[in-house]
Amino acid sequence: MGSRQHGQDPKHGLPLSYRDDVSAYTREYAEALDSQDPLRLFRDEFIIPTKKDLKRKVLARDEGEDESSAPKCIYFCGNSLGVQPRSIQQYIERYLRTWATKGVTGHFVPHEDQLLPPFVDVDTAGAKLMAPVVGALQSEVAVMGTLTGNLHFLMASFYRPTKEKYRIVLEGKAFPSDHYAVESQIRHHNLTPDDAMVLIEPESTDSPILTTEQILKVIDDNASSTALILLSAIQFYTGQYFDIEQITAHAHSKGILIGWDCAHAAGNVDLRLHDWNVDFAAWCSYKYLNSGPGGMAALFVHERHGRVDEKQADSDDTFRPRFSGWWGHDSKTRFNMENKFTPQPGAAGFQLSNPSVLDMNAVVASLEIFDRASMAAIRQKSLSLTGYLEHLLLTSPLDAAAEDNKPFTLITPSNPHERGAQLSLRLQRGLLDSVLSHLEENGVVIDERKPDVVRVAPTALYNTYAEVWEFCQIFLEACRLAVRSRGV
Ligand SMILES: Cc1ncc(COP(=O)(O)O)c(C=O)c1O
Structure with missing residues (x-):
């Protein structure tokens, strides 16, 4: 993708070139978008649970386990509960000291x-x-x-x-x-x-x-x-x-x-x-x-x-x-x-x-x-991040069985100015449990509304385009598997 600067498509909040660019389906493309993201350094200011954190039955980490290098979960659930800013600990310690x-x-x-x-x-x-x-x-x-x-x-x-x-x-x-x-x-x-x-x-x-x-x-x-x-x-x-x-x-x-x-x-x-x-x-x-x-x-x-x-x-x-x-x-x-x-x-x-x-x-x-990031910059990235998610979800090829009969539909408005970070996807009846269990196994955190809706919210301050790309691989595979297992 080189260092091309993206113009914004005002209707979809997407860099104009996404739409006709087949390389948009590659991880490299997503990583290149991350490298141009003016907010990218803010991710380090948050504690994103690692995949191991989510699986462990106790809160304490194993001795020598290093949070910074362990693979993180894909946390697309900031619409429900945001992740922890690292600085909170220092603020609370200072408060406890003042009181004490x-x-x-x-x-x-x-x-x-x-x-x-x-x-x-x-x-x-x-x-x-x-x-x-x-x-x-x-x-x-x-x-x-x-x-x-x-x-x-x-x-x-x-x-x-x-x-x-x-x-x-x-x-x-x-x-x-x-x-x-x-x-x-x-x-x-x-x-x-x-x-x-x-x-x-x-x-x-x-x-x-x-x-x-x-x-x-x-x-x-x-x-x-x-x-x-x-x-x-x-x-x-x-x-x-x-x-x-x-x-x-x-x-x-x-x-x-x-x-x-x-x-x-x-x-x-x-x-x-x-x-x-x-x-x-x-x-x-x-x-x-x-x-x-x-x-x-x-x-x-x-x-x-x-x-x-x-x-x-x-x-x-x-x-x-x-x-x-x-x-x-x-x-x-x-x-x-x-x-x-x-x-x-x-x-x-x-x-x-x-x-x-x-x-x-x-x-x-x-x-x-x-205050440091500004809502204007957050919204601008969010339009692009969620637009990229929508683009990959709706245009990535599924397999033949699912292609004729899409396993999910988007119920969130397609006009980016009529939505925020969140996309709500309605799955065909009977797919939800299977899809959710595949997402969980692969360290993806999203939120579901029974009987058939998942809400997916990449958050501009701490989520990346590469995570959007990876989420789509996992989610689309989850749909394929769910459709196939329902079909037999
Ligand atoms: C739209 C909306 N209204 C109200 C509430 C209730 O919030 P609280 O429990 O903080 O009063 C929620 C909680 O998620 C919400 O999403």
């Missing part, structure tokens, strides 16, 4: 060798690094709590049903936690989900994609009775990336507030929550943001909703109603204990409790990598 040697004074006293500010200020450090990841002002973001909990807190503020406008529009196949959260919010207001929940269902089960037109139509059909819309930025099952800007503008044109669950979008695509005028959003940090299982989540409140000096329609307060706690109170007077709630401006005023500093260290350690 300074006790309560660690709350206020800065130290020359600190990685995070004193405990009382760690939330600010989190918001500062999280804001650019989602295209927000720092004041619009708070790193706090958990995703489902934050959705509830945000709905407590943004879902204020009236007799006329009381419905919530969401996807029929929303992630179950979002569905339950909405359902319980509706019940909390003594309304019934049968009446107040409007579910947007895909038009066909074969193609579970929701077109923008369909979403806008459901909004139009329910505009006069809808108080709130809650959608996912990227659909967890199909990997579809919705047109946040257009849908948000449309909701606003009908006088409806709209919030976005960005669990599968934060750290994956270059969101612009502020510019797109999103009312609120929430996301977790353990997927593409690599902060560890159950790591601290985050929320976004657009600056126009975070003001603390605006007379409210239905109360004497000068700020949006919300569920409050002392950490949302003005930080200058928080410790005066006067029991008169005066929120901090912005998203910080939606905080309730003092954050877990242990947890925040993991979030900040990971976000610091995003």
